[in-house]
Amino acid sequence: MPIRAFIALGSNLDDPAAQVSHAFGELDSLPGTRLIFQSSLYRSAPWGYSDQPDFINAVAEIETLLAPRILLEMLLDIEHRRGRVREFLNAPRVLDLDLLLYDGLIHHEHGLTLPHPRMHERAFVLMPLTEIAPDCIIPGHGLALECLALCTDQALERLPAIQAKPIHSAPQLQAAG
Numbered sequence: 001m002p003i004r005a006f007i008a009l010g011s012n013l014d015d016p017a018a019q020v021s022h023a024f025g026e027l028d029s030l031p032g033t034r035l036i037f038q039s040s041l042y043r044s045a046p047w048g049y050s051d052q053p054d055f056i057n058a059v060a061e062i063e064t065l066l067a068p069r070i071l072l073e074m075l076l077d078i079e080h081r082r083g084r085v086r087e088f089l090n091a092p093r094v095l096d097l098d099l100l101l102y103d104g105l106i107h108h109e110h111g112l113t114l115p116h117p118r119m120h121e122r123a124f125v126l127m128p129l130t131e132i133a134p135d136c137i138i139p140g141h142g143l144a145l146e147c148l149a150l151c152t153d154q155a156l157e158r159l160p161a162i163q164a165k166p167i168h169s170a171p172q173l174q175a176a177g
Contacts, residue, residue: 002063003103004036005071006133008116008125009058010096016056017041017159019082019095024060026078027097032065039128041159047122052092056159059100059128068102072112075099100125106139115139120147123154 007027011019020041028035039059046052064071075097082095100116107114119125120141126148129136136144 002065005062005064005102006100006129007060007062007075008098008100009060010055011094012046012053012055013092013094020056020058023078023095023097027060027062030064030066030074033062035060035062037061037132039131042124042128043157043159044124045155055124057124057128059125059132061132068099068105068107068114069112072099101138104139121151123148123151123156126151127156
């Protein structure tokens with residue numbers, strides 16, 4: 001049975017809007033996965049390390065048959081193929097893909113925490129998330145819209161290029177077997 005998951009996308013190098021837009025297609029191409037919704041693109045100031053260009057951020061909703069760890073490994077592989085280099089914490093990046101939510105799962109293991117541990121504090125995640133899933137609940141934190149209301153000191157600019165839109169309205173993914 002397919003699982004509903006949300007992925008944060010971000011970039012601030014090498015034409016960030018194009019990087020994020022292209023990554024939506026890569027998510028839709030993952031095995032056993034289909035892109036359901038993609039948010040608009042948002043511009044935000046860098047987080048943590050400020051001496052770098054602004055980020056372009058978005059969120060994707062997917063349905064997937066992949067287990068959380070396998071999905072995360074595939075996201076990291078996309079980042080690597082696109083030229084992501086992890087120089088230091090909060091460094092500039094060509095592409096950043098974070099697994100935010102996986103069907104309401106609360107999970108902690110080395111390298112994988114669900115929900116994403118800081119998503120409830122970041123407007124650049126919450127704004128695009130609530131655009132495509134306004135009733136989304138972040139396990140342990142409540143309604144995403146309520147978390148967003150607490151992020152009053154974080155400015156975002158919604159870019160006009162694309163609007164949130166459903167990608168597939170076709171039949172559901174079917175598990176093999």
